[in-house]
Amino acid sequence: MSGRGVAVTGIGVVAPGGVGRDAFWAAITAGRTATRRITFFDPAGFRCQIAAEADFDPAAHGLTPREIRRMDRGAQFAVVAAREAIADSGLATGDLVPEHTAVTVGNAVGCTMGLEHEYTVVSDSGRSWIVDHEYAVPHMYDYFAPSSLAREVAWASGAEGPTSVVSSGCTSGIDALGYAAGLIQEGAADIVIAGSTDAPISPITVACFDAIKATSVTNDRPAEACRPFDAERNGLVLGEGSAMFVLESTVAARRRGAHVYCEIAGYATRANGFHMTGLKPDGREMAEAIRVAMDQARLGPDDIDYVNAHGSGTKQNDRHETAAVKAALGNRAYDVPMSGIKSMVGHSLGAIGAIEIAACALAIENDVVPPTANLHTSDPECDLDYVPLTAREHRTDAVLSVGSGFGGFQSAIVVAAPGEVRA
Template sequence: MSARRVAITGIGVLAPGGVGTKNFWSLLSEGRTATRAITFFDASSFRSRVAAEIDFDPELHGLSPQEIRRMDRAAQFAVVAAREALGDSGLEFADLDPYRTGVTVGSAVGATMGLDTEYRTVSDGGRLDLVDHTYAVPHLYDYLVPSSFAAEVAWATGAQGPATVVSTGCTSGIDSVGHAVELIREGSADVMIAGSSDAPISPITMACFDAIKATTPRQDSPETASRPFDNTRNGFVLGEGSAFFVLEELGAAQARGAHIYAEIAGYATRSNAYHMTGLRPDGAEMAEAIRVAMAEARLNAEDIDYINAHGSGTKQNDRHETAAFKKSLGDHAYATPVSSIKSMVGHSLGAIGSIEIAASALAMEHHVVPPTANLHTPDPECDLDYVPVTAREQRTDAVLTVGSGFGGFQSAMVLARPERSEA
C-alpha cells in the first residue's frame, strides 16, 4: 500500500515585524528587517544588545486573562498561531474526529522567559541562595515542563489525538512538522496541527550566546545586524516567534475543496555525531538529509526551484551549508536561488524552522523568492545565488528548506505542488 500524502491547508505565523501570516509575508516580500535594540530588558551589560522582537499584545489576539496568566510567552505564541492556522484551513472542527486529530509542537528552549522571570522573583533578583517558592506563580510547573505547550495547543483546538513536543535545538521547527507528516502517512492521524514556538529573548539566553560569541556584537545599526552570507557578518541576531500549520491527508483535502499551499513531499534528518556547536566544513550530514528528502519526494536536483537556507549569519554555518548545497545538488546549486529570512526576522531558535516552512509555502503561493537582506559584500567562499537585498519574482514548484542545530542536528524538507510530485 502506498504511503498517504500530506498537504498544508492552513498557516498561522507570529514573527518579528508583525503578527499574522499577511504581515509576515509583507515584511519578507518587501525585504524589510525587524531587528532592533533590545527593549525587553536592560541589555547594556551584554556583548550583543540587538534582537528581533515581536510587538505582541496577547489580549488583543484573543487570549483571556486566565490564559495570559497561565501561559509563558512562547505558549501564548503557539496558541495564537495555531488558531490562525485552523481558521485559515477552513476546517470545521465539529466535523472532525478529535481522536484522529493531533498536535506536534517544536521548541528548543521552552518557557525561557517565564522561568527567567520567576527565578528573579523567588530569588529576590538573585540575592537569595535559598529561594522563596511562595513568591512563584501557581503555574510554575507548566513553565518547567515543555509538554505543556502541546497540551495548550490541544486544548485550544480540541485535538484529542497524538500530542507531542519535539526538541532538537534549532531544527525543532522542521522536525516537529516532519513528525506530524509521518503520523498522517502511517495512519495514526488524519489531521495534525503542527509547528513550533520559542520566545528566548531573555538575559539568560543572551548571556549563554554571549559566552560563546555566537551572536553579533554590532550595535550601531541594529536593522542591518543580521547579515547571512555577507563577508562582514559577525554572528546571528536572536529572535522569537511561532508558526503553525494544519496538515491533512492530501486526498481528503482535495475532496473537500481545500486551498492547498503545498504538499510536504519529503523530509529527513541526520546528526553529525561530531561536536555540540561545531560543524564539519564539508556539509556531508546536511547533504545526506537533503538527498534523502529529495528521494522521498521523488525529485531530482534540477527540480528544486528555490532553497530556503538556514543562513544564520555565522561564517561556520554559512560555509557549511553552502558546501552541503553543492554536494547534494551538484551543478544545479549554482542555478538555484538561495536566501535566508533570518536576515529580516532573526534566529528564533526552535521556532525558526517552522517559520521558514511558512516562508517556503508562501513563496510558492505568490511566486516570489524572498531576499537575503543586508547582503552587500558576499563572502567569496559563499558563491551561490543568495538573492541579495530585493525579492525576486519567480515561479517555484518545489522548494527545499533546511535547518542546522546545536548538537549536530541537520534537517531538510521538500515542499512541492501536488501535481509536480505526481509527475
C-alpha cells in the first residue's frame, strides 16, 4: 500500500471458544473446536442442527442493562471487542481526538437475531399476518439499519470522524480493514477503530443455508463437523463473533511508544462476475487479489510465511482457494504453511475475516501458526501444507489472509511484522 504505514496497536476479540483476545488465541492454538448443537432455538426441524456459539454474557463484559436492551447481539459483540482493542492499544477513550477518530465495521447480515426475535414477538410466532408494532422494542428501527452497528462502536469510543459499514458478504471483515487502512493513509483519520461483527445464528439463517445444502450435517459429532481440506468434509459450520482493531499510522504509533502487533501492508479485492454462490475452479480472481496485495506490500511469494485460508469446509471453496494460492505463489505454495481456523470457530459470515486477521496478527506476535482442526485425510485435490490438528512453531513475519464471499467477492490482505514492509 502506498503512503503512510498502517499499524495495528490494539486487538479485541469475541469468538466461539474464547471471549477476549487471549482466550481466543489459547483456544485456536490448542486446536479446540467450539461447535455444538444450537442452543439459541430448537434446531430439531433443520437439516443442520449445529453451530459455533460464543459463550458471551454482555453484562459480565461491561454492558449496561440499557445497552443490552438497545443493541442486537452483533452490536454487543462489536462494542465489547472495540473496548478491548482500545484498552489494549494503551489509548483511553479520552485520549482520542473525536473528529480525527473514525470507525469502520464490516458486516454481512445486519441485526439478524434482533430482527427475527422481534418479528416473532409482533407476529405472535408468525400466526398474525398483520402485526402490531407496539409489541416491539423501542429500538427496533436500529435492527433494520446495519449502520447502527458502526454507530454503537462510534458512541462507545467517542469517535466523530468518518463512520461506515462495509457489507460485502463473507469478505466484509477483510474489506473493512482494507478500507480503514486507506483512511489512515490518505489522512482522513488519525485513529480508526475497525473490524467486523456478525451474530447470524437464527432460524432464518440456518434455513437459508439448509436450502443450498452448504452446511455440515455431522449433527451427531459437532466437534468434528467442520473439516476444511479433509476428504470427508461435508460443509461449513455457522459461527458468530467480532474482532475489532485500533489502527494508526506507524509513525504515530512509534512516537507514542505503542506496541505494534503488525502493519497492514497490502490489500486487494476482486469479483468473479460468475455466480451468486458458485466458484470457478481455477481461482483466478482470488489469485489476482493475492498478487495485487503482495505487490502493494512490496513482498514476493518467498516472503510469505503463513497463509490464513478461507477454509470454509466445502469442496468447492477448498479446491478453489488451493488453486488460487498455487497460481499466486507458484512453487512457494507447497512450502508455506496454510491453515483454516473456521474448523474451530465456525464461519461467522461478515465477522470471520476480521477474526482471522486477529489470528494472523497473533501468529506474527507469537511465531506460532494455528492448526486446521479435524484434518485427518487430505482431499487429493488439496495438496498443500494445511497444518493438520496441531499448532506449529514457525517464524512468521508476513502473513497472507484470503476470503471468498457469496456474490463472487474475492479479497486478500497482507499483514507483516513491524519493519518487514519495504519502503
